[in-house]
Amino acid sequence: MLQDRISSLRINDKDIDMIAQPVYEKLPAIYLLIAASTILLSPAPLPVLLAVIIFLLGARIFNMRSQNRRSDNPKRRRRGILPEALYNLLPYAYLLGTLFVFRHGDSNYLMFAAAGLASFALFRLAQRRSYRQHQLPVTIRVI
Numbered sequence: 526m527l528q529d530r531i532s533s534l535r536i537n538d539k540d541i542d543m544i545a546q547p548v549y550e551k552l553p554a555i556y557l558l559i560a561a562s563t564i565l566l567s568p569a570p571l572p573v574l575l576a577v578i579i580f581l582l583g584a585r586i587f588n589m590r591s592q593n594r595r596s597d598n599p600k601r602r603r604r605g606i607l608p609e610a611l612y613n614l615l616p617y618a619y620l621l622g623t624l625f626v627f628r629h630g631d632s633n634y635l636m637f638a639a640a641g642l643a644s645f646a647l648f649r650l651a652q653r654r655s656y657r658q659h660q661l662p663v664t665i666r667v668i
């Protein structure tokens with residue numbers, strides 16, 4: 526039963542166990558959470574810089590998975606004025622901006638605006654997930 530949930534790869538007559546699928550599916554969210562907590566809690570600038578990099582990499586992984594799992598009709602997709610890579614990163618940029626406002630903001634009005642921006646970013650991510658009709662890709666066994 527556990528073996529069914531662990532992907533394995535066969536290379537040169539050797540079985541190589543891969544990471545379990547439930548853990549694999551949660552990795553980008555874990556990257557984002559670790560980066561967000563580091564941004565909010567670390568007083569030094571170097572860990573914050575590294576956390577921003579980890580945050581952007583987690584966002585990139587989410588976007589790559591989203592593009593791979595799209596099942597909506599390509600003819601119905603709208604072309605915007607922004608490049609696709611920038612468009613895909615916008616909600617994550619909003620969340621990153623929210624984290625820095627929470628980190629450095631002293632005004633209650635700024636905190637309220639940051640909470641609104643975070644709500645908007647999460648709404649856009651949920652909307653994107655709903656419109657793209659994500660489906661898990663079919664697993665391929667490599668021999």
